[in-house]
Amino acid sequence: EIVLTQSPGTLSLSPGERATLSCRASQSVSRNSLAWYQQRPGQAPRLLIYRASTRASGIPDRFSGSGSGTDFTLTIRRLEPEDSAVYYCQQYGNSPFGGGTKVDIK
Amino acid sequence: QVQLLQSGAEMKKPGASVKVSCKASGYTFTDYFLHWVRQAPGQGLERMGWVDPGNGDTTYAQKFQGRVTMTKDTSISTVYMELTSLTSDDTAVYYCARDPAPSGEWWFDLWGRGTLVTVSS
Numbered sequence: 001e002i003v004l005t006q007s008p009g010t011l012s013l014s015p016g017e018r019a020t021l022s023c024r025a026s027q028s029v030s031r032n033s034l035a036w037y038q039q040r041p042g043q044a045p046r047l048l049i050y051r052a053s054t055r056a057s058g059i060p061d062r063f064s065g066s067g068s069g070t071d072f073t074l075t076i077r078r079l080e081p082e083d084s085a086v087y088y089c090q091q092y093g094n095s096p097f098g099g100g101t102k103v104d105i106k
Numbered sequence: 107q108v109q110l111l112q113s114g115a116e117m118k119k120p121g122a123s124v125k126v127s128c129k130a131s132g133y134t135f136t137d138y139f140l141h142w143v144r145q146a147p148g149q150g151l152e153r154m155g156w157v158d159p160g161n162g163d164t165t166y167a168q169k170f171q172g173r174v175t176m177t178k179d180t181s182i183s184t185v186y187m188e189l190t191s192l193t194s195d196d197t198a199v200y201y202c203a204r205d206p207a208p209s210g211e212w213w214f215d216l217w218g219r220g221t222l223v224t225v226s227s
Contacts, residue, residue, distance in 0.1 A: 016176060035213045044201055044217040088151060092211040097151040
């Protein structure tokens, strides 16, 4: 199974800044089969990005995904207080989710 | 409105079983696999398996095989997840989630709000 390692564990930023979240896979992810989710405190996860770079319906264009092979990135531009959440990456198929990156907006 | 509506919180004793329901609305129930994902307090997301509402086929994560059963009732657009022989390690929020790929790819575009299952003596 492919293991996903997310970094950093926590990111503390100010409104208006840019967040760059990393997701590294232990093996190459085929066909860019990678998704990103946002989970705000007390809420269910929400799909942000699929196929590594395609925004899900209703997701603001401040969120973008990139990468291929073993290295993937979620970028959040112009951070807003509502972006405070844990972000998970996930490879399609029966493999574990990444461990998550917590984004705190000061 | 497209949504997944889950049953309410449950409190169970060790060794008991729990059955959680997830009712789909706003889309054709049989068109999409439905998965179960759980999250222990303060922890990450863990996939448990899926059910195909079209024909009832299931696939379970190895960790849960023998202890989990996922079923469907097409007449009320509802899937169920039953977990037996509960221990305190099963205390978690259990989510149902829709797989948007026609043949199932184990990623999720729609989530229920979750059902908290607490296992305590």
